[in-house]
Amino acid sequence: MATRAQKIRLALFLVFSFCVLAGFLLVVAGSQLLRQRLDYSIEFEHSIGGLTAGDPVKYQGVTVGRVENTRVSAEDISLIVVDISLEAKKIPSAIREDTQARLFSQGITGLKYIELVAGSKDSPVLPPGATIPSRGTFFADVEARADQLLSKIELLVDNMGDLTNSENRRQFSALLSSGSSVMENADALLTQNKAELHSTIQNLSMMTGNLAATTLSMKATMDSLHHAVAAEEMRQTAKDLHLAVQAVRMQLEGPVPQLLAQLTTMAGNIDTTVTHIDLTVLQGRKSLLDAMENLEETLLNVRQATELIREDPSILIRGREE
Numbered sequence: 008m009a010t011r012a013q014k015i016r017l018a019l020f021l022v023f024s025f026c027v028l029a030g031f032l033l034v035v036a037g038s039q040l041l042r043q044r045l046d047y048s049i050e051f052e053h054s055i056g057g058l059t060a061g062d063p064v065k066y067q068g069v070t071v072g073r074v075e076n077t078r079v080s081a082e083d084i085s086l087i088v089v090d091i092s093l094e095a096k097k098i099p100s101a102i103r104e105d106t107q108a109r110l111f112s113q114g115i116t117g118l119k120y121i122e123l124v125a126g127s128k129d130s131p132v133l134p135p136g137a138t139i140p141s142r143g144t145f146f147a148d149v150e151a152r153a154d155q156l157l158s159k160i161e162l163l164v165d166n167m168g169d170l171t172n173s174e175n176r177r178q179f180s181a182l183l184s185s186g187s188s189v190m191e192n193a194d195a196l197l198t199q200n201k202a203e204l205h206s207t208i209q210n211l212s213m214m215t216g217n218l219a220a221t222t223l224s225m226k227a228t229m230d231s232l233h234h235a236v237a238a239e240e241m242r243q244t245a246k247d248l249h250l251a252v253q254a255v256r257m258q259l260e261g262p263v264p265q266l267l268a269q270l271t272t273m274a275g276n277i278d279t280t281v282t283h284i285d286l287t288v289l290q291g292r293k294s295l296l297d298a299m300e301n302l303e304e305t306l307l308n309v310r311q312a313t314e315l316i317r318e319d320p321s322i323l324i325r326g327r328e329e
Contacts, residue, residue, distance in 0.1 A: 102132065107126070
């Protein structure tokens with residue numbers, strides 16, 4: 008039988024335990040009750056399967072509240088209304104009129120949560136109790152894209168079926184056979200006309216060499232003309248002409264009989280000088296004319312060969328018939 012002291016100790020223990028439990032509950036409940044919360048609602052046009060009361064509400068990835076309740080709209084039975092509460096300290100004046108809500112899934116667990124997409128800074132603050140507009144859920148977007156992908160795959164399969172029907176396969180086989188025949192004929196033609204083709208290439212090479220030789224000849228002619236103009240003989244001729252002019256001046260200042268005699272001599276010198284200049288110019292002109300004739304003949308040959316090739320390109324393969 009318990010003594011009076013034991014009963015008192017048991018009673019004190021029970022009272023102390025009750026006080027501790029009551030204090031703990033009061034602190035926990037008080038912290039939740041004293042925490043200021045902002046209530047909003049969200050209307051979804053699509054299914055929110057898996058979303059239940061107590062699921063988190065995040066703002067740009069940060070948990071700022073929880074789902075309080077889910078229900079069907081009384082005004083429009085096609086809408087699902089989700090009531091949420093947000094902690095005012097965690098989201099001060101962040102809910103704007105252009106803020107949007109989307110439904111997401113957490114990784115591979117499949118747990119749902121609501122993600123609030125931030126609005127613009129210039130948009131007015133949405134007051135508590137208002138409805139936050141929702142944007143198409145992530146799952147609805149995936150379903151729409153999956154439907155589009157399936158439609159494109161079906162169209163691709165249909166096109167592949169049309170492309171690989173019996174008629175197209177027959178045409179492809181005929182095309183491949185024709186291509187093989189063309190390649191065989193081309194190979195045989197090249198084999199038969201290998202000598203003519205080699206001869207044509209050699210002729211083109213010789214023509215190119217002749218053209219290069221003509222160019223070098225023309226260059227040599229121009230160099231000769233330049234040397235002729237800048238030669239010592241031309242300078243000597245100019246010097247003689249200068250001396251003749253000085254002599255004329257001296258004769259003009261002397262007696263008349265002596266002047267006439269020296270004028271005769273000067274005329275002879277001038278005649279010799281002019282004759283020498285004419286010979287020099289004629290030699291350079293003849294060299295230049297010869298070079299021009301060679302160039303004209305080469306260009307004529309090139310033009311004829313070009314016209315033959317233009318009229319009958321197959322001459323490059325089979326050669327020109329005699």
